[in-house]
Amino acid sequence: MYPKIALASASPRRRELLQQLGVEFDLISASIDESVLPNETAAAYVSRLALQKAQAGAAKIANALPVLGSDTSVVVDNKILGKPTDYADFLAMMQLLSGRQHQVMTAVAIVSPSQTLQALAITDVFFREISEAEMADYWLTKEPCDKAGGYGIQGLAGKFVEKIHGSYSAVVGLPLCETDRLLQQLSR
Numbered sequence: 001m002y003p004k005i006a007l008a009s010a011s012p013r014r015r016e017l018l019q020q021l022g023v024e025f026d027l028i029s030a031s032i033d034e035s036v037l038p039n040e041t042a043a044a045y046v047s048r049l050a051l052q053k054a055q056a057g058a059a060k061i062a063n064a065l066p067v068l069g070s071d072t073s074v075v076v077d078n079k080i081l082g083k084p085t086d087y088a089d090f091l092a093m094m095q096l097l098s099g100r101q102h103q104v105m106t107a108v109a110i111v112s113p114s115q116t117l118q119a120l121a122i123t124d125v126f127f128r129e130i131s132e133a134e135m136a137d138y139w140l141t142k143e144p145c146d147k148a149g150g151y152g153i154q155g156l157a158g159k160f161v162e163k164i165h166g167s168y169s170a171v172v173g174l175p176l177c178e179t180d181r182l183l184q185q186l187s188r
């Protein structure tokens with residue numbers, strides 16, 4: 001049995017994945033500035049954002065529940081891809097990702113009054129070539145808008161994925177293996 005926690009997230013995927021683990025949780029919102037700092041690596045960026053989301057959530061609640069925050073970014077050619085801002089931004093992302101390998105980095109942080117626990121999952125994802133017509137059709141489904149890198153592996157974009165090396169749940173938004181490990185480390 002896991003301890004009850006608070007999830008600081010607006011992501012329906014994170015909610016579902018935490019439910020998949022059987023964790024009981026309160027949902028809280030935590031919005032933070034998501035700008036990348038000068039010279040910040042992708043791994044440092046996602047780790048910092050996950051921690052800041054958890055800290056922002058912890059500052060909002062009156063009870064002492066541990067708060068979980070997470071962040072997912074797609075990384076290619078040292079570029080950090082967040083959610084596409086418009087169609088042109090989405091197209092530029094798809095062109096970068098088509099026919100090659102990229103990384104999905106998902107960081108998790110759990111903050112309690114006595115502990116700060118962190119994990120980072122890095123998954124290699126291999127896309128087949130995607131035609132411009134497929135990109136245009138995919139945009140019209142609205143699936144890309146709220147997803148890092150402009151795609152959802154769990155949705156229609158699953159057909160673009162030749163293979164992955166690493167954690168599937170981490171690509172969707174929360175690495176279940178690492179999250180379980182952190183929750184086990186929480187002192188009760």
Ligand SMILES: Cc1cn([C@H]2C[C@H](O)[C@@H](COP(=O)(O)OP(=O)(O)OP(=O)(O)O)O2)c(=O)[nH]c1=O
Pocket residue numbers: 008009010011012013014053070071072073074104146147148149151152153154171172173
């Ligand atoms: C790559 C990929 C990302 N995503 C989603 C997971 C995240 O919800 C989103 C990345 O954006 P995030 O900024 O990590 O998360 P969020 O803004 O949706 O939620 P919050 O910060 O409140 O927790 O992209 C998928 O659903 N499928 C995928 O294949």
